[in-house]
Amino acid sequence: MARGITEIDVHTAADALVAAGERPTVERIRAHLGTGSPNTVTRWLETWWQGLGQRLDGHQARLAVPEAPEAVARAAGQWWGLALEAAKASLEEKLSVERAALQADRDALLKDREALDAEATTLRSENETASTAKRLAEAQSTELARLVSRLEAQIEETTLQRDAAIAREAEIVASRQALEQRFQALQTSADAEREGFLQHIRAVEDRANAEVDRTRQEVKELKIQQIELVKAHTAADKAMQLLLDQAKAESKDAQQELSLQRTRTEAAESRLGQLQEVSDAVEAAIRRARASSGSAAGRKKTFSPSPKKRSKIAGSK
Numbered sequence: 001m002a003r004g005i006t007e008i009d010v011h012t013a014a015d016a017l018v019a020a021g022e023r024p025t026v027e028r029i030r031a032h033l034g035t036g037s038p039n040t041v042t043r044w045l046e047t048w049w050q051g052l053g054q055r056l057d058g059h060q061a062r063l064a065v066p067e068a069p070e071a072v073a074r075a076a077g078q079w080w081g082l083a084l085e086a087a088k089a090s091l092e093e094k095l096s097v098e099r100a101a102l103q104a105d106r107d108a109l110l111k112d113r114e115a116l117d118a119e120a121t122t123l124r125s126e127n128e129t130a131s132t133a134k135r136l137a138e139a140q141s142t143e144l145a146r147l148v149s150r151l152e153a154q155i156e157e158t159t160l161q162r163d164a165a166i167a168r169e170a171e172i173v174a175s176r177q178a179l180e181q182r183f184q185a186l187q188t189s190a191d192a193e194r195e196g197f198l199q200h201i202r203a204v205e206d207r208a209n210a211e212v213d214r215t216r217q218e219v220k221e222l223k224i225q226q227i228e229l230v231k232a233h234t235a236a237d238k239a240m241q242l243l244l245d246q247a248k249a250e251s252k253d254a255q256q257e258l259s260l261q262r263t264r265t266e267a268a269e270s271r272l273g274q275l276q277e278v279s280d281a282v283e284a285a286i287r288r289a290r291a292s293s294g295s296a297a298g299r300k301k302t303f304s305p306s307p308k309k310r311s312k313i314a315g316s317k
Contacts, residue, residue, distance in 0.1 A: 005036040010044035011051075023094055024048070026102055038109070042102050049095050053088060 013032045014024035022028060026041045 005033060005040060005044075007044045007047060009033060010036070010041055011048045014045065014048045025098055026105070038102070038105055045098075049091065052091065056087070 010029055010033075013029045017024040017028055017032065024045065026038055026045060029041050029045065030036050030038070
């Protein structure tokens with residue numbers, strides 16, 4: 001922002017612009033002076049417009065023609081007043097436009113200021129982010145240095161382990177060669193043992209084949225014996241079946257005889273029941289006869305047969 005301009009500087013610049021036939025504005029005054037802030041120029045330009053009427057009145061007084069006729073002086077004064085009013089109206093209109101432009105410039109400056117404030121806030125945030133990133137990078141650098149030291153120690157330890165592994169590998173190679181030699185010897189011995197074992201197996205197979213042949217012969221003989229036993233068993237089954245049929249026939253005859261005897265027994269029992277009923281009826285008649293005649297009953301009792309004799313008589317009937 002420019003510094004050092006005064007009200008007189010602004011008024012002088014405005015007068016110079018008017019004398020040059022231009023309307024004084026904030027931008028033209030700043031361009032004429034080559035410096036000055038918009039706010040300061042606007043404030044002093046307002047005072048220039050406010051004092052413009054007085055300066056024009058003084059200028060009118062200086063332009064008055066002395067010793068002029070009264071009518072001419074009055075007409076000249078009227079024309080000059082009208083000119084002043086027209087000029088004032090024009091200046092007021094131009095001043096309104098200038099004020100609107102100034103307000104627009106002020107709004108633009110406020111927006112620029114807000115944008116600058118936002119940008120400053122963004123820059124501060126970015127600065128804080130950068131500081132945080134820097135601290136994080138420093139911490140990571142320290143951690144990486146520690147990891148590098150640790151890796152170097154691990155590399156040294158790995159180198160020692162590699163040397164030990166190489167030594168163990170040499171020992172393993174020597175042991176493998178010794179084992180190969182031992183394996184060769186064991187394989188030779190195993191081949192000899194395998195050959196003996198194969199011979200033993202062949203002998204066992206020969207004995208087994210002979211045993212199988214003997215077993216087959218025995219099985220053949222057993223089959224022949226089995227066939228003979230089956231034939232004998234079949235003959236025995238036939239004989240048993242014949243005896244069973246005879247027994248069934250005899251049983252059937254016995255059942256028929258038993259049925260006949262049962263029929264006869266039932267008929268005899270029925271006849272015996274009838275005779276018993278007749279005997280009971282006779283005894284009842286006798287008891288009635290005894291009851292009707294006591295003396296006659298005594299004589300009949302002397303000559304009446306015993307119950308056993310009556311049963312025999314009933315049986316003979």
